Amino acid sequence: MKQYETVIGLEVHVELATKTKIFCSCSTEFGGEPNSHTCPVCTGMPGSLPVLNKKVVEYAAAVGLATNCKITKNCKFDRKNYFYPDNPQNYQISQLYYPICRNGGIEIETEDGSKKTIGIHEIHMEEDAGKLIHDEWGDNSLVDFNRSGVPLIEIVSEPDMRSADEVISYLDKLRLIIQYLGASDCKLQEGSMRADVNLSVREVGSQEFGTRTEMKNLNSFKAIARAIEAEKERQIDIIESGGKVVQETRRWDDNKEYSYAMRSKEDAQDYRYFPEPDLVPVIISDEWLEEIKAAQPEFRDEKLERYKQEYKIPEYDAQIITGDKHLADLFEATTAICNNPKKVSNWLMVETMRLMKEHGIEPAGLKFSPENLAKLIDLAESKQINSQIAKEVFEKIFNEDIDPEKYVEENGLKTVSDDGALREVVKKVIEANPQPVEDYHNGKKKAMGFLVGQIMKEMQGKADPALANKLLKELL
Amino acid sequence: MSLTNLTAIELGKKIQNKEVSALEAVQAALDSIDSKEEKINSFVTVDKEGAINSAKKVQKLIDTGELKSPVAGVPVAIKDNMCTKDMLTTCSSRILGNFIPMYTAEAIINLEKAGAVILGKTNMDEFAMGSTTETSYYGPTKNPWNINHVPGGSSGGSCAAVAAEECSFALGSDTGGSIRQPCSFCGVTGIKPTYGTVSRYGLIAYGSSLDQIGPIAKDVTDCATVLEIIASYDHKDSTSVKRDKLDFTSALVDDVKGMKIGLPRDYFGEGLDSEVKEAVFNAAKELEKKGAVIEEFDLSLVDYAIPAYYIIACAEASSNLARFDGVKYGYRTSEYNGLHNMYKKSRSEGFGTEVKRRIMLGSFVLSSGYYDAYYIKALKTKALIKGAFDRAFAKYDVILGPAAPTTAPELGKSLSDPLKMYLGDIYTISANLSGLPGITVPCGIDSKGLPIGLQLLGDCFKEKNIIRAAYAFEQTREYKHSPLS
Numbered sequence: 001m002k003q004y005e006t007v008i009g010l011e012v013h014v015e016l017a018t019k020t021k022i023f024c025s026c027s028t029e030f031g032g033e034p035n036s037h038t039c040p041v042c043t044g045m046p047g048s049l050p051v052l053n054k055k056v057v058e059y060a061a062a063v064g065l066a067t068n069c070k071i072t073k074n075c076k077f078d079r080k081n082y083f084y085p086d087n088p089q090n091y092q093i094s095q096l097y098y099p100i101c102r103n104g105g106i107e108i109e110t111e112d113g114s115k116k117t118i119g120i121h122e123i124h125m126e127e128d129a130g131k132l133i134h135d136e137w138g139d140n141s142l143v144d145f146n147r148s149g150v151p152l153i154e155i156v157s158e159p160d161m162r163s164a165d166e167v168i169s170y171l172d173k174l175r176l177i178i179q180y181l182g183a184s185d186c187k188l189q190e191g192s193m194r195a196d197v198n199l200s201v202r203e204v205g206s207q208e209f210g211t212r213t214e215m216k217n218l219n220s221f222k223a224i225a226r227a228i229e230a231e232k233e234r235q236i237d238i239i240e241s242g243g244k245v246v247q248e249t250r251r252w253d254d255n256k257e258y259s260y261a262m263r264s265k266e267d268a269q270d271y272r273y274f275p276e277p278d279l280v281p282v283i284i285s286d287e288w289l290e291e292i293k294a295a296q297p298e299f300r301d302e303k304l305e306r307y308k309q310e311y312k313i314p315e316y317d318a319q320i321i322t323g324d325k326h327l328a329d330l331f332e333a334t335t336a337i338c339n340n341p342k343k344v345s346n347w348l349m350v351e352t353m354r355l356m357k358e359h360g361i362e363p364a365g366l367k368f369s370p371e372n373l374a375k376l377i378d379l380a381e382s383k384q385i386n387s388q389i390a391k392e393v394f395e396k397i398f399n400e401d402i403d404p405e406k407y408v409e410e411n412g413l414k415t416v417s418d419d420g421a422l423r424e425v426v427k428k429v430i431e432a433n434p435q436p437v438e439d440y441h442n443g444k445k446k447a448m449g450f451l452v453g454q455i456m457k458e459m460q461g462k463a464d465p466a467l468a469n470k471l472l473k474e475l476l
Numbered sequence: 477m478s479l480t481n482l483t484a485i486e487l488g489k490k491i492q493n494k495e496v497s498a499l500e501a502v503q504a505a506l507d508s509i510d511s512k513e514e515k516i517n518s519f520v521t522v523d524k525e526g527a528i529n530s531a532k533k534v535q536k537l538i539d540t541g542e543l544k545s546p547v548a549g550v551p552v553a554i555k556d557n558m559c560t561k562d563m564l565t566t567c568s569s570r571i572l573g574n575f576i577p578m579y580t581a582e583a584i585i586n587l588e589k590a591g592a593v594i595l596g597k598t599n600m601d602e603f604a605m606g607s608t609t610e611t612s613y614y615g616p617t618k619n620p621w622n623i624n625h626v627p628g629g630s631s632g633g634s635c636a637a638v639a640a641e642e643c644s645f646a647l648g649s650d651t652g653g654s655i656r657q658p659c660s661f662c663g664v665t666g667i668k669p670t671y672g673t674v675s676r677y678g679l680i681a682y683g684s685s686l687d688q689i690g691p692i693a694k695d696v697t698d699c700a701t702v703l704e705i706i707a708s709y710d711h712k713d714s715t716s717v718k719r720d721k722l723d724f725t726s727a728l729v730d731d732v733k734g735m736k737i738g739l740p741r742d743y744f745g746e747g748l749d750s751e752v753k754e755a756v757f758n759a760a761k762e763l764e765k766k767g768a769v770i771e772e773f774d775l776s777l778v779d780y781a782i783p784a785y786y787i788i789a790c791a792e793a794s795s796n797l798a799r800f801d802g803v804k805y806g807y808r809t810s811e812y813n814g815l816h817n818m819y820k821k822s823r824s825e826g827f828g829t830e831v832k833r834r835i836m837l838g839s840f841v842l843s844s845g846y847y848d849a850y851y852i853k854a855l856k857t858k859a860l861i862k863g864a865f866d867r868a869f870a871k872y873d874v875i876l877g878p879a880a881p882t883t884a885p886e887l888g889k890s891l892s893d894p895l896k897m898y899l900g901d902i903y904t905i906s907a908n909l910s911g912l913p914g915i916t917v918p919c920g921i922d923s924k925g926l927p928i929g930l931q932l933l934g935d936c937f938k939e940k941n942i943i944r945a946a947y948a949f950e951q952t953r954e955y956k957h958s959p960l961s
Contacts, residue, residue, distance in 0.1 A: 047681070272842035
C-alpha cells in the first residue's frame with residue numbers, strides 16, 4: 001500500500017463574550033424565554049439597521065494580534081445571502097473581502113516535541129443565527145432569535161496540520177489564547193467554540209493537494225480526533241479502490257462514529273456576497289490598535305515560564321495551572337494574599353482537582369474565593385489546624401466558600417496543643433490499651449501509630465500530632 | 477381661501493396664533509381626503525381616529541405653550557415605506573398587506589415631537605420601485621392636475637396628496653428621483669437631502685446606499701422648515717452623518733447675486749421635451765436677472781448613470797427584500813408543501829412584476845462570475861460620476877436642469893416598456909449615486925396643462941445653496957394650485 005499524508009485546515013467559530021449582540025443592544029446571555037433577548041434589528045424587522053458593537057472589533061483585533069495576524073485597518077462587512085428561517089434577514093452580515101485579520105500563525109508543539117507553526121489565513125467577524133425548534137409530532141417549526149446577532153469570529157487556518165494530534169494541539173493553543181484574552185470561554189460542548197475540519201489526503205511526497213471534504217458537527221476534542229481518523233481512512237479507501245474523493249460537506253455522528261454527506265460542491269449555494277451598505281467601513285486607527293495591544297494580558301507561555309522562575313513551581317504543576325485561565329487567576333490571587341505559592345499550588349493540584357473530578361466541574365465553575373483558600377493555608381501553616389482537619393475544611397470552602405477562620409472557631413476544630421488536656425487523654429489511652437502498650441515495649445513500632453490514632457479519635461482529630469507523639473513516648 | 481389652501485407654515489402660524497385649532501386643521505384635511513380619494517387614490521391608509529386624537533393632544537401642548545414648532549398641529553401624510561408603530565405599513569405591496577410595525581421611523585418621531593399630526597400613509601410604487609405609482613398593489617394614484625395622468629413616482633401618493641391639498645405637507649423617499657420626479661409631475665416642491673442627513677432607521681430599504689427621506693410641500697419655505705425638523709444625527713443609523721448645522725431655513729433669502737449656476741449641456745440634449753426645456757431655460761434666465769452667473773458646461777458620463785444605478789439599486793434590493801419570506805410577518809401563501817415551496821409561493825404571490833424583475837436583476841449581477849463584470853464595474857462608474865460632480869462643484873454653487881425629460885405621462889403607458897421608464901430617471905439618479913442634495917420646484921405648465929419642474933443640485937452638505945436659489949426663483953412666480961385642490 002502507498003504511504004498517505006493527511007492535510008488538514010480548520011475553520012473555527014468562536015462566540016465572543018460581549019455583553020450585547022454585534023449589531024444591537026440586546027443581551028447575549030444564555031437561556032431566557034424564547035425571543036426575550038430580541039429587538040427589531042436582530043429579528044430582521046423591515047426598516048431596522050445594524051450598528052456595530054465596538055467591543056466585537058476589539059476582541060477580534062486582540063485575537064488577531066495574539067495570533068500574529070496583520071490587522072486590516074480599514075475593514076468592511078459583507079452580506080452573505082441565503083434563505084433559512086433561523087436567519088431573519090435571509091442574509092448574514094459577515095466579512096469576505098476585507099476581513100479584520102490576515103496572515104497570522106501560532107506555534108504548536110507536535111507529538112515528537114518539536115515546534116511547528118500553523119498559519120492563520122484570516123479571522124473575520126460575523127453574526128450568529130437564531131435557533132430552530134422542530135415540533136417532533138406536529139407540523140410546526142418554531143424559531144427563537146435569542147442567539148440571532150450574537151457575535152462570532154471565524155478563524156480560518158492554512159492547511160498546515162498533518163494529524164489529529166496537531167489539530168488538537170492547535171485548538172488547545174487557540175482556546176488558551178482566547179480564554180486568556182477573556183474574549184470567549186471557548187467551550188466546544190456548549191458551542192461557544194466550533195470547529196469544522198477540512199481534510200484531504202495525498203501520497204507522501206506529493207506537492208499537490210487532494211480533493212478535500214469539510215466535516216461539521218464536532219463537539220469535543222475526542223470527536224474531532226475520531227472524525228479525522230475516520231475521514232482519513234474513508235478517503236484512502238476510496239483512492240485505493242480507484243475512486244475519486246468528492247468535494248462535499250459531511251456531518252459527523254459521534255455516536256455512530258460515522259459521517260454522512262450533507263451537500264456536494266455541485267449544489268453549493270451562491271451566496272452573492274456584496275459589501276454591506278448599512279454599515280460604514282471600520283477604521284482601526286494606530287492609537288486604537290496600540291490601546292488594544294497595551295491591554296493584552298500575559299499569555300500562557302510567558303506565565304508558565306514566570307511560574308517556574310518566580311514561584312519555583314514544578315513544570316508539571318505549572319502546566320496544569322496555566323492550562324486554564326481560571327485556575328491561573330485563582331492561583332495568582334491566592335498567592336498574592338498568603339504569599340505561599342508552593343502550598344497554593346498543592347491545594348489546587350491535589351484537593352481542588354480531586355473535588356472537581358468528583359463533582360464533575362470545570363475550572364470555570366469553581367466558586368470559592370482566593371481569600372478563603374489563603375486563610376486556610378495560613379491556619380494550616382501556623383499549625384492551628386492539622387492536615388486532616390484542613391482537608392475537611394477545604395471541602396466546605398470548595399462547596400460553600402465558607403470563611404475557614406470562622407468555621408474552625410465555631411466548630412472548635414483548632415488543634416489542642418494544651419499540654420495538660422492532652423496528657424490526660426494520653427494517659428487514658430495507655431490505660432485502655434494494655435496489649436498495644438505491651439507490643440510497643442516489645443519493640444513493635446507499629447503499635448505507636450495505633451495509639452496515636454486512638455488519641456486523635458479521642459480528641460476528635462483536633463490534637464497536634466507532633467505533641468501527641470511526644471507525650472506518648474514520654475508516658476510510655 | 478380654505479385651510480387646505482395654505483402652506484404648512486402659514487397654517488402652523490394660524491394654529492400658534494390660536495386663529496385655528498389643530499383639530500380644525502386636521503378635520504379640514506380629513507374632509508379634503510374624503511372628497512378626493514375616490515378620484516386620486518393618494519392614500520393606502522387614512523387614520524382618522526388617530527389623527528383626531530393626536531390633534532387634540534397637540535392642541536393641549538400648544539395651549540400650555542409647550543409646543544411652539546412651526547408644524548405643531550399641521551396635518552402630514554407619510555409615504556407608506558416608513559414604519560409607523562401600530563399603523564399598517566405596506567410599501568404598497570401585497571407581501572406587507574397585513575404588516576403593523578412595532579416601532580416608528582426616526583424621521584417620523586422627529587416630526588411627532590414637533591407636533592405634526594399624521595393623517596395616514598400614502599400610496600407609492602411597490603417598494604419604491606417605479607416612476608409612476610402604477611406598480612402599487614393598491615391601484616395607481618392619479619395626478620391631481622389631470623386624473624388620466626400618473627403623478628410620477630415612487631412618492632406619487634405623497635406628491636399627489638400635497639398637490640390635491642389632502643395634507644399640508646408629506647414625507648417621501650428618494651432612491652433615484654422618487655421625490656424630485658413626482659414633485660415635478662404634480663407641481664409641488666420637494667427636497668432630497670444629502671445622503672446621511674435624515675435617519676433611515678425605520679425606512680423600509682430599497683437601495684440602502686441611495687435611499688434618503690425628504691419633505692414634499694407647496695413651497696421652498698415649507699420644505700426647508702420640515703427638513704430642519706426631520707434631519708438629525710441618529711446613532712441607530714450607521715450611515716447617519718453628524719452635521720454642524722441644520723439651519724436650512726437661514727437660506728430662505730431672495731438673493732442670488734454672484735451665485736454661480738451651471739447648466740449641464742448633457743441635461744438639455746436628445747430626449748428632452750421642448751416645452752420642458754424652454755421652461756427650465758426661462759427659470760435660469762430669471763435667476764440670471766437676479767444676479768446669478770449662469771454658464772453652460774459638460775458634466776459628462778450622464779449616459780452611464782442609468783445602468784450603474786439600476787445595477788447597484790437592484791443588487792441591494794435583491795438582498796434587502798429577502799427578509800419578506802412569509803416566515804415572520806407579512807403575506808404567506810395559503811397552501812404549500814415544505815419550506816422551499818412556502819418561500820417560493822409566498823414571494824411569487826406577494827411581490828408584483830416590477831419588484832420581481834428588480835430582485836432577479838439584482839440577484840443576477842451579484843452572482844458568482846458576474847459580480848466583477850456588473851456590480852464592481854457599477855461601483856467604479858459611481859465613483860467616476862461622483863468625480864464629475866466634484867469637478868463641477870469646484871466651479872458652480874448649483875447645477876440647474878429639468879427634473880424629468882417630460883411632464884406626467886398618461887396612465888397605463890409606461891409599464892409596458894420598463895427600459896423607457898428607467899430612462900426617465902436620467903436627470904435624477906446621479907444625485908443618489910453621488911449622495912448630493914437636490915430640490916424640485918415648479919417652473920411652468922405645459923400646453924397639456926401639466927406642471928413642469930425645475931431641478932437644482934448642490935454639492936454634498938450644501939443644501940443651503942439649492943434652497944437659496946430655489947427660494948429666489950420661487951419669488952418670481954405664483955404658486956399654482958392644481959384643479960383638484
